[in-house]
Amino acid sequence: MRNLMRYVGALAIVAGASIIADVFSRMTGTSRLTSIFLSSVLLAAFYLGTGPGYLAAIGALLTHLYLVDPPYKFSLGSVDEMNALLLFLAASVLTNLLAGRVREERRQSRARAEMNAALLEAARELSATADEGFIRERLAERLERLAGGPAVVREAAATDAEIGEGWRFRALVAGGATFGVAGWRSPKGHALEREAQAALELLTDTGAAAIARARLDAAKAEAEARARTEDLRNALLSSVSHDLRTPLATILGSATTLKRFSDTFDAETRRDLATTIEEEASRLDAFVSNLLQMTRLQAGVSPLNRIAFGAPEAVRTTVERRTRGRPDSCQVRVEPGLPEAMGDPALFEQALGNVVDNALRYASCGGPVEVAVGRRGGRLVVAVNDRGPGVAEGDLERIFERFFRAAGSERMSGTGLGLAISRGLMEGMDGTVTARPRDGGGLSVELVLPAATA
Amino acid sequence: MSEPAIIMLVDDEPQIARWLNPALRAAGYQVDHAETGTAALARLADSRCDLVLLDLGLPDMDGKDLIPRIREWSETPIIVISARDQEAEKVAALDLGADDFVNKPVGVDELLARIRAALRNRARRVAQQPAFRSADLEVNFAARRVSVEGVEIKLTPREYDLLRVLARQAGMVLTHAQIIGAVWGSDANVEAQHVRVLMAQLRNKLEADPSNPRLLLTETGVGYRLKSDDDA
Numbered sequence: 001m002r003n004l005m006r007y008v009g010a011l012a013i014v015a016g017a018s019i020i021a022d023v024f025s026r027m028t029g030t031s032r033l034t035s036i037f038l039s040s041v042l043l044a045a046f047y048l049g050t051g052p053g054y055l056a057a058i059g060a061l062l063t064h065l066y067l068v069d070p071p072y073k074f075s076l077g078s079v080d081e082m083n084a085l086l087l088f089l090a091a092s093v094l095t096n097l098l099a100g101r102v103r104e105e106r107r108q109s110r111a112r113a114e115m116n117a118a119l120l121e122a123a124r125e126l127s128a129t130a131d132e133g134f135i136r137e138r139l140a141e142r143l144e145r146l147a148g149g150p151a152v153v154r155e156a157a158a159t160d161a162e163i164g165e166g167w168r169f170r171a172l173v174a175g176g177a178t179f180g181v182a183g184w185r186s187p188k189g190h191a192l193e194r195e196a197q198a199a200l201e202l203l204t205d206t207g208a209a210a211i212a213r214a215r216l217d218a219a220k221a222e223a224e225a226r227a228r229t230e231d232l233r234n235a236l237l238s239s240v241s242h243d244l245r246t247p248l249a250t251i252l253g254s255a256t257t258l259k260r261f262s263d264t265f266d267a268e269t270r271r272d273l274a275t276t277i278e279e280e281a282s283r284l285d286a287f288v289s290n291l292l293q294m295t296r297l298q299a300g301v302s303p304l305n306r307i308a309f310g311a312p313e314a315v316r317t318t319v320e321r322r323t324r325g326r327p328d329s330c331q332v333r334v335e336p337g338l339p340e341a342m343g344d345p346a347l348f349e350q351a352l353g354n355v356v357d358n359a360l361r362y363a364s365c366g367g368p369v370e371v372a373v374g375r376r377g378g379r380l381v382v383a384v385n386d387r388g389p390g391v392a393e394g395d396l397e398r399i400f401e402r403f404f405r406a407a408g409s410e411r412m413s414g415t416g417l418g419l420a421i422s423r424g425l426m427e428g429m430d431g432t433v434t435a436r437p438r439d440g441g442g443l444s445v446e447l448v449l450p451a452a453t454a
Numbered sequence: 455m456s457e458p459a460i461i462m463l464v465d466d467e468p469q470i471a472r473w474l475n476p477a478l479r480a481a482g483y484q485v486d487h488a489e490t491g492t493a494a495l496a497r498l499a500d501s502r503c504d505l506v507l508l509d510l511g512l513p514d515m516d517g518k519d520l521i522p523r524i525r526e527w528s529e530t531p532i533i534v535i536s537a538r539d540q541e542a543e544k545v546a547a548l549d550l551g552a553d554d555f556v557n558k559p560v561g562v563d564e565l566l567a568r569i570r571a572a573l574r575n576r577a578r579r580v581a582q583q584p585a586f587r588s589a590d591l592e593v594n595f596a597a598r599r600v601s602v603e604g605v606e607i608k609l610t611p612r613e614y615d616l617l618r619v620l621a622r623q624a625g626m627v628l629t630h631a632q633i634i635g636a637v638w639g640s641d642a643n644v645e646a647q648h649v650r651v652l653m654a655q656l657r658n659k660l661e662a663d664p665s666n667p668r669l670l671l672t673e674t675g676v677g678y679r680l681k682s683d684d685d686a
Contacts, residue, residue, distance in 0.1 A: 250469040
């Protein structure tokens with residue numbers, strides 16, 4: 001259809017040139033009209049291609065013969081006219097050839113530029129992702145577009161049924177590994193058949209390289225994840241072994257000492273050793289329940305028993321239990337007329353207990369820890385305030401990460417699990433726990449729970 | 455013992471001191487408690503101390519670093535308290551000059567036995583005793599004679615060297631490296647495997663049941679120890 005249009009166009013150009021030539025000869029009386037016809041042939045050849053160019057040449061020649069000497073009559077005319085005619089023919093053939101070649105080259109270079117752009121874009125797209133499935137999908141699409149026909153990308157070798165007439169296949173090979181095969185229907189009749197073939201192969205190789213890189217990335221990510229898990233496991237192991245061992249060592253030592261020297265010791269020493277055993281056993285118990293709770297949180301099976309409960313009672317119980325033997329180390333202040341809190345009281349006590357433990361452990365040097373129970377909007381707020389060394393601004397969120405130990409706390413016993421568990425528990429109850437510097441020095445950790453709707 | 459031996463406890467965990475203090479005192483020792491390595495060094499420099507009980511986890515320094523500092527000028531026995539699974543730490547501490555280790559957690563009887571062995575060992579070293587005697591085993595260093603339950607046993611020179619090294623510090627653990635240094639010489643190209651082979655030979659000659667040794671004890675991952683009568 002387009003071709004037909006081009007030929008029609010060529011005839012139209014010649015027709016236009018004939019009219020111009022006719023008008024020109026009538027006005028001037030000259031019969032030297034060769035240049036006008038030659039121009040039309042050139043125009044047609046250049047813009048419409050070789051075929052239309054030749055058509056234009058024939059058309060122009062015939063019109064020329066018709067128009068000149070004698071006008072409006074087909075005749076070869078004089079010898080001079082014959083010479084001019086031969087020149088006309090030679091010139092139109094040459095023009096045609098030249099213009100055709102220029103046109104063809106322009107077409108080719110445009111096709112080449114398009115191909116290069118497509119390759120570049122494909123390379124960019126394929127290397128921008130680490131998703132192998134996506135790479136394969138996009139590669140097939142790109143091959144299809146470039147080949148101007150169907151294309152496939154297979155993980156395994158192509159089946160015989162696919163290897164049909166005109167199909168070409170290329171293995172997806174990169175770095176010595178094979179990732180399958182790509183195939184396309186040969187772009188027969190393509191402007192640049194050989195170059196297109198090469199481009200398709202190049203595209204296939206680009207795809208293979210992208211797949212290789214994606215696999216490498218995936219392997220690296222997996223190795224990193226493994227290393228991180230390993231780090232976590234090691235940190236857990238060392239902290240668990242320390243936090244389990246110290247109370248165990250104390251219990252075993254105290255118990256064997258009591259057994260061995262019970263006759264020698266006075267009552268006070270015996271009582272002190274028994275107290276030590278009791279304290280360390282409850283420390284061990286708290287630690288073990290933290291570990292269990294963490295495992296539950298991780299497995300996502302922590303059973304939530306959400307009921308309305310009195311926050312002040314829960315706070316007092318927790319503080320009492322955590323400060324056993326040191327009742328002066330922590331003070332509780334309660335705002336009057338508080339609504340009940342909504343949540344699991346046992347989990348809340350554990351979450352609060354970890355925070356209180358931390359305050360007592362890291363900040364008891366700066367004076368007693370103060371726990372304030374109050375309300376803010378429809379929520380209950382339990383603030384644990386200490387006058388300890390505080391936490392660096394950048395670490396305020398990180399102290400709730402597992403195994404994070406604030407600067408300066410390396411030698412303190414502790415797992416770096418307590419606050420992480422507190423956060424997990426609070427969030428499981430639609431509550432929050434956050435830390436901020438306390439006015440006048442120290443740290444303030446706030447546990448917030450929704451109030452029960454009365 | 456005319457006056458009680460003084461034991462310096464270097465440990466920062468208050469709850470450990472809470473039972474060790476009364477236990478050691480009840481066992482007849484005087485206790486000096488240092489919570490940091492620096493305090494321990496200062497205290498050791500200007501007061502008498504017969505034995506150091508050192509926890510490797512200290513707030514101000516690695517307990518291992520303390521050992522060579524003490525060894526620069528003092529031969530005071532050092533017993534290291536360390537976790538059961540930290541063999542490498544124990545070996546390092548022993549090679550740095552610690553005399554023995556106890557695993558945490560430890561019962562008081564085992565700890566006291568180790569302390570007695572270490573104190574007696576020091577007395578033995580000072581007195582240059584000519585022989586080692588325990589209930590079953592006798593090693594006469596002067597005559598290079600070994601007997602088990604009164605029956606003389608013939609040993610190869612290497613086997614005797616191994617036994618002598620262990621008997622010289624009976625009750626104390628010796629690392630593979632220490633044994634190799636004492637038996638083969640410190641520049642010998644010998645591996646722990648050789649020690650195991652030699653130990654197997656020695657056990658075959660001395661132990662009633664070599665696969666279940668009662669005299670030549672293995673400290674897994676660390677080294678060997680010759681049982682002394684102090685051991686509980």
